[in-house]
Amino acid sequence: MSRFALLKLVRTVVTLWLVVTFAFIVLRTSGDPVQSLLTPDATQEELDYFRALWGLDRPILEQYLAYVANVVQGEFGTSYRDGRTVVAIVVERVPATLLLGAVGL
Numbered sequence: 001m002s003r004f005a006l007l008k009l010v011r012t013v014v015t016l017w018l019v020v021t022f023a024f025i026v027l028r029t030s031g032d033p034v035q036s037l038l039t040p041d042a043t044q045e046e047l048d049y050f051r052a053l054w055g056l057d058r059p060i061l062e063q064y065l066a067y068v069a070n071v072v073q074g075e076f077g078t079s080y081r082d083g084r085t086v087v088a089i090v091v092e093r094v095p096a097t098l099l100l101g102a103v104g105l
Contacts (some may be wrong), residue, residue: 005076024067028060033080054080 034050051057072076076086
């Protein structure tokens with residue numbers, strides 16, 4: 001029985017790692033958030049400032065390791081759009097999501 005539980009635990013950890021890695025890749029390949037959030041007439045200094053502020057100027061491996069470390073700690077970061085924590089945004093939308101799911105069920 002313990003072998004079965006250990007196998008399930010390993011599969012769970014691998015699945016979570018794959019999901020986190022996939023999310024990181026999708027976020028990084030979907031475009032530069034700095035350019036999409038700032039106005040088209042933003043200066044290069046402004047672009048560089050926000051890239052440094054959000055850690056987007058660091059090497060991709062360093063960004064990935066920081067991302068994974070934060071996710072493991074339950075820190076999902078701050079929204080680029082409105083500056084609130086991601087957890088606060090998700091918690092705010094849970095009631096509507098549950099309602100929609102219940103109605104759909």
